[in-house]
Amino acid sequence: MRLFCTSFALLLCGLSLNAQIIEKPLGCFAGTNGTNSNVISHPDARGVLLTEKWSNIESTPGVIDFTLLDNKINIVKSAGLKYAIAISVGAFGSPAWLTGTLGADHFDFEYQGQNWVLPLWWDAIVEERLDALISALGEQYASDTLLSHVYVSQMTVNGIEGHLNGVDMAAFALSGFSNEQWIACAKATALKFGEAFPSKPIVFEIHEIDRDTIVPATIINDLVNEESLCERIGLGMWWISGKTSYQPDLITYISNFQGDKYAQVIGRSDQVERFQDGLYSTVFTQAKMLGIRYLEPWPYEFQNHTYDSLLQDFNSWTDLNFSPSDTCxxxxxxxxxxxxxxxxxxxxxxxxxxxxxxxxxxxxxxxxxxxxxxxxxxxxxxxxxxxxxxxxxxxxxxxxxxxxxxxxxxxxxxx
Missing domain, CATH: 2.60.40.3080 (Immunoglobulin-like)
Known part of the structure; x- marks a missing residue:
């Protein structure tokens, strides 16, 4: 969102109205776990996205250990940079004890030649343990001024992105999946993150569900209109490539969406087949067209100085077109x-x-x-x-x- 007042206090209909200022990121952060010294010293890196698996944080039920995540955070903070957090749950990041020792219900499937176990988001044990994890994260990091924003963990394939690639949706429906059920679970988890991090932007990554935009669009629309989140929710697009052939309807939705938009580049610049016409620069052109305020190129770009001029230009463009803060x-x-x-x-x-x-x-x-x-x-x-x-x-x-x-x-x- 672009134009906001910075502070105010007033009486509206005899009622007290105060403002909470929410700082929001702008420009380029280095993508997943870019803690290399050449990355964090890059002049156009404004921060780093740090990820960790739930299983590496809570290897035993109820025993929380943030050591691995803290080690990454301390490296980034030592460079004076901000950081974002994304905790992977779902099939990729959930601890084995969730469906094993605790017996949470789950769905088994094969994807990219591997067998996966996906805990069911609507299972009572999953809900309870995920809520406890989110609360612990908030207690540990919510007050850190160098924490920029937090991604909503999702009970999806990789546990952060919103996709269910490889999941047989007809079989999944027999395990309890429905659009309504999925939407309710996603919103409940996002609200829990909002409660745990009351002054930080919250980002929900979207993908088509069952080859349709209905589910992600409904989730984001409802969260944007959720007063308790107070304009802090943002839409995440972790697959920006310059192309419009993948999830074209969802790209149209993103283009028309009026709220905050965050994106991660789909791959490294040397993976030319992933970009429109083989040109990495098309990512930045598309990001501007879609109104993306924040972009995560892969650490590779910062470490190797592959496209410094594009990073610098995008930082300047976001500074001119977006506000660094919002008023709640x-x-x-x-x-x-x-x-x-x-x-x-x-x-x-x-x-x-x-x-x-x-x-x-x-x-x-x-x-x-x-x-x-x-x-x-x-x-x-x-x-x-x-x-x-x-x-x-x-x-x-x-x-x-x-x-x-x-x-x-x-x-x-x-x-």
Missing amino acids: AVLSGVVFSSQGSQGITIYPNPTSGYLFLKTTAITETEISVYNATGRMVIPPTIQKELNMTHLPKGVYFVAIKTRDSTIIKKILKTN
Whole structure:
């Protein structure tokens, strides 16, 4: 998101509104575990993504050991850089005791010539142990000022990316999978990360599920409109390549998505077959077209100085086009409702100009709109359609007043 106020305090409908400033990353971080001295000393590396398997953190149930992750973190911090965390769970990173000793339900499949065990996200044991892991991560790292952002762990094939490659979806459905079940589990885990890291950006990586965009789009849309996450959720694309032939519908969705976008390059620059027309530069062109604020080239690029000019240019471009921080509004003495609560829905959000109110309330509903500084920009009206085309883009607060309560809805106007 591009335009945000930096600080404010106001009274809205007699209610207290304060702001929490959320720092968000911009530009290039080195990709997975780029702790080589040549990587962290590169002038265009603004940070490093650090990953670790759940099985290496909790080799015995209930015994948490962050030593391996801390060793990587300390190397990055010694260079004065920020770091991001991604903990792999799922088939690739989950400890064997989860489905063995504890007996959590699971799905077995073969992928890339190997046999895998995928714990079921909706199993009660999996939910309990994953929640405990997330809480421990938050206790350990949430207050670290050099922690940039956190990726949501997913019960997928590699445990971070959102794909189920190699999984027979018909057989998986017999084990309990459904779109609704998957969406509910993904949202619950993302919210747990949001709770454990209350002041950090949270990123959810998306892939098609069963060759469709319905599931990832629903998850991201719902999380963006989740008030408790307070504009901290971002969309992750770990397969940006310059090409549009892979998951084209999802690329269209990403292009139209108005929130924060994070991406990881699909491979190293010497793997020319992975890039559009064999050109690594097309990644950066596509990233700009999609509105990506943050990009993870592989450590190879930083270590070998393969495309320094592209890294430098992308850093400069993000600095010009995005804000390094966002303002999270915190209201006291008011119900912050999600869409549809109390029979009230206001849509679309984000909006390009018009807002529509749908309500099942019997009593008359009055609407007013305030900008981020607290100034009323649309006076109280009983109209069910609001024209905001004359207002500049940015964050607004819609106050919806009924006979019994006032509900505040945060709205983003995009142009």
